[in-house]
Amino acid sequence: MDIFGIPIQALMGQLLIGLINGSFYAILSLGLAIIFGLLxxxxxxxxxxxxxxxxxxxxxxxxxxxNYWVALVAVPVVxxxxxxIIERTMLKHLxxxxxxxxxxxxxxxxxIIEGLFRYRFGISGESYPVPELLSGxxxxxxxxxxxxxxxxxxxxxxxxxxxxYIIERTKLGSYLRAGTExxxxxxxxxxxxxxxxTLTYGFGVALAAFAGVLAAPVFQVNPVMGSNLIIVxxxxxxxxxxxxxxxxxxxxxxxxxxxxxxRVFYPEASAVVIFVIMGIVLLLRPAGLFGRER
Amino acid sequence: MKPRTLASxxxxxxxxxxxxxxxxxxxxxxxxxxxxxxxxxxxYSDLAGPGAVEATRMAIEDFIANEKPDFKIEMVSAxxxxxxxxxxxxxxxxxxxxxxxxxxxxxxTSTALAVMKVANEKNRISLVTGAGSTPITNEQCNDTTVHxxxxxxxxxxGTAKAVVQQGGKxxxxxxADYAFGHSLEKNTADVVKKSGGKVLGSVRHPFxxxxxxxxxxxxxxxxxxxxxxxxxxxDTINSIKQAREFGITPKQxxxxxxxxxxxxxxxxxDATAGMYLTTGFYWDRDDETRAWSKRYxxxxxxxxxxxxxxxxxxxxxxxxxxxxxGTDEAKAVMAKMRETPVNDFFAKNGQVRADGRMVHDMYLAxxxxxxxxxxxxDYYHIRQVIPGAxxxxxxxxxxxxxxxx
Numbered sequence: 120m121d122i123f124g125i126p127i128q129a130l131m132g133q134l135l136i137g138l139i140n141g142s143f144y145a146i147l148s149l150g151l152a153i154i155f156g157l158l159x160x161x162x163x164x165x166x167x168x169x170x171x172x173x174x175x176x177x178x179x180x181x182x183x184x185x186n187y188w189v190a191l192v193a194v195p196v197v198x199x200x201x202x203x204i205i206e207r208t209m210l211k212h213l214x215x216x217x218x219x220x221x222x223x224x225x226x227x228x229x230x231i232i233e234g235l236f237r238y239r240f241g242i243s244g245e246s247y248p249v250p251e252l253l254s255g256x257x258x259x260x261x262x263x264x265x266x267x268x269x270x271x272x273x274x275x276x277x278x279x280x281x282x283x284y285i286i287e288r289t290k291l292g293s294y295l296r297a298g299t300e301x302x303x304x305x306x307x308x309x310x311x312x313x314x315x316x317t318l319t320y321g322f323g324v325a326l327a328a329f330a331g332v333l334a335a336p337v338f339q340v341n342p343v344m345g346s347n348l349i350i351v352x353x354x355x356x357x358x359x360x361x362x363x364x365x366x367x368x369x370x371x372x373x374x375x376x377x378x379x380x381x382r383v384f385y386p387e388a389s390a391v392v393i394f395v396i397m398g399i400v401l402l403l404r405p406a407g408l409f410g411r412e413r
Numbered sequence: 414m415k416p417r418t419l420a421s422x423x424x425x426x427x428x429x430x431x432x433x434x435x436x437x438x439x440x441x442x443x444x445x446x447x448x449x450x451x452x453x454x455x456x457y458s459d460l461a462g463p464g465a466v467e468a469t470r471m472a473i474e475d476f477i478a479n480e481k482p483d484f485k486i487e488m489v490s491a492x493x494x495x496x497x498x499x500x501x502x503x504x505x506x507x508x509x510x511x512x513x514x515x516x517x518x519x520x521x522t523s524t525a526l527a528v529m530k531v532a533n534e535k536n537r538i539s540l541v542t543g544a545g546s547t548p549i550t551n552e553q554c555n556d557t558t559v560h561x562x563x564x565x566x567x568x569x570x571g572t573a574k575a576v577v578q579q580g581g582k583x584x585x586x587x588x589a590d591y592a593f594g595h596s597l598e599k600n601t602a603d604v605v606k607k608s609g610g611k612v613l614g615s616v617r618h619p620f621x622x623x624x625x626x627x628x629x630x631x632x633x634x635x636x637x638x639x640x641x642x643x644x645x646x647x648d649t650i651n652s653i654k655q656a657r658e659f660g661i662t663p664k665q666x667x668x669x670x671x672x673x674x675x676x677x678x679x680x681x682x683d684a685t686a687g688m689y690l691t692t693g694f695y696w697d698r699d700d701e702t703r704a705w706s707k708r709y710x711x712x713x714x715x716x717x718x719x720x721x722x723x724x725x726x727x728x729x730x731x732x733x734x735x736x737x738x739g740t741d742e743a744k745a746v747m748a749k750m751r752e753t754p755v756n757d758f759f760a761k762n763g764q765v766r767a768d769g770r771m772v773h774d775m776y777l778a779x780x781x782x783x784x785x786x787x788x789x790x791d792y793y794h795i796r797q798v799i800p801g802a803x804x805x806x807x808x809x810x811x812x813x814x815x816x817x818x
Binding site for chain 1: 454455456457459590617618619621622623624626627628630631646647650654655659660676678679680681683684
């Protein structure tokens with residue numbers, strides 16, 4: 120059976136791949152949305168922190184003998200702490216200023232971090248092996264699905280919806296949301312808002328590093344892997360609605376699918392299709408698909 | 414000042430043409446100065462970059478030690494960031510204010526073409542090793558440029574022919590969607606068809622990309638025996654890595670159309686074993702290449718790519734030509750470079766043609782299996798030597814006006 124001249128098997132395969140890429144978009148844009156929601160910072164260093172996650176996994180394996188599973192937990196913690204140091208020493212001075220200052224600072228940080236990695240590791244990067252347990256794959260009939268890619272979809276869905284649940288459905292989450300609305304009032308209730316902000320930034324950064332560890336076996340671990348991805352992820356956040364948690368998850372997965380379809384029908388356009396959608400969404404719904412006008 | 418400098422340059426050139434004059438008097442200000450213009454931190458910094466600077470430095474040191482020239486040799490280097498405008502400006506500044514005589518490396522075609530033009534206007538020499546496109550010695554050729562290590566004509570000749578001969582008749586291309594990728598695909602497809610193979614189709618991916626699985630699936634669905642990768646650098650690396658992940662290799666085989674040893678090193682032999690590629694230089698080919706490469710390795714902690722080895726070779730050949738011409742005037746040096754065959758660890762009986770192409774043997778290599786690799790950087794079997802006459806564009810097909818004379 121064909122759909123628009125494309126065999127349905129091929130289409131299914133491409134959609135599945137779209138979903139895998141969408142999973143990366145979702146985790147990364149979720150981190151950005153959380154940070155923007157509470158800190159009002161457009162975190163341009165997100166791509167560099169994602170790259171640090173991937174390199175963290177590689178460094179752990181090569182120099183310290185830390186396997187993939189340990190890295191999946193340990194690396195986000197370490198990079199998250201690094202993020203908290205950035206927040207405490209630099210970002211906290213910018214909250215009262217325009218968004219632009221935070222954007223410039225984090226952009227500068229991204230360039231510095233990337234430059235340092237480039238200097239140390241060179242541009243071709245390093246290869247990270249797929250963990251033993253997840254090597255090989257399933258034959259789905261219409262395509263060969265590597266086990267590792269299936270794992271990426273599963274784990275990112277769990278992480279994304281887990282984060283959504285914590286923020287939207289628990290008491291801790293309600294503090295976070297209250298902090299977004301009115302930090303002074305929340306402070307008056309005896310909540311340590313500055314600490315909460317630091318931890319939130321750390322969590323957003325840890326999500327980026329987590330995505331980096333997940334990506335390490337799939338992509339070549341190299342210093343520019345983050346900057347290639349970050350622009351797309353920003354488009355995802357804008358389409359979903361800045362700061363909207365559910366918006367970033369659903370849009371991330373959805374745009375992965377759209378991109379996958381474009382690669383079937385007109386591969387040359389697959390790099391721009393997301394930006395075309397962004398343009399249309401901004402024209403029709405400036406606050407994004409899931410955003411609220413403020 | 415300007416007219417006078419120009420006048421003295423013309424005078425110097427005229428003097429240089431007089432063979433009976435004392436030699437050292439015609440080296441402008443007694444110094445021969447080389448400028449290494451390369452990508453120091455971007456996509457191509459591993460295959461050229463700091464290694465290109467080091468190779469040039471080694472060539473200068475060796476030349477001074479072996480040939481005891483009566484002129485001084487200096488070197489400057491800069492990062493052109495793969496941008497044509499930066500390259501052209503740097504070249505102009507070097508030539509005008511720092512008296513640079515020749516510019517080396519020039520990775521990426523756009524930078525090479527820009528610098529060649531500036532240098533030619535100012536009667537200085539471009540020693541191109543890093544860039545690969547054929548226009549450098551064809552429609553955009555000029556009489557002060559040499560093109561040393563490889564080009565996009567020579568790479569597919571070896572790889573595609575060999576792969577078709579081994580039974581890989583049906584090809585599918587994954588092509589980077591810009592001029593370089595298109596021309597590499599076209600050159601390769603021509604060779605495939607000429608050798609009796611068939612091209613089943615191609616897919617063009619945005620440049621640069623990171624996820625190639627969709628394109629690989631299309632290639633898989635085509636049923637082609639061989640998937641030709643008409644891309645470079647990290648795009649090639651990720652394509653190969655993901656082809657393995659999706660179980661495409663080893664059922665279908667991959668042919669890297671522009672691959673350097675630095676790519677194989679960073680991917681590892683697990684992912685690349687069995688691939689064919691064409692190269693202008695392999696460090697472990699004979700005693701001479703090993704001896705030089707080990708010296709290079711001691712400084713850089715990496716084995717040289719064909720570009721870096723080519724930088725050494727071209728700089729040494731250039732300095733020899735300056736010495737025997739007794740001048741650093743571009744036309745006289747170019748004449749000597751063309752006259753003298755290139756005989757060093759890089760090339761045997763290499764010949765610089767009128768279009769600037771240095772014709773030398775190329776090598777068809779196959780990447781070793783991990784079990785066959787006995788020591789670090791032991792990566793290739795050299796399967797075939799492609800004679801220079803077959804490896805490069807035949808003079809009859811050249812579109813360079815200098816060849817028609």
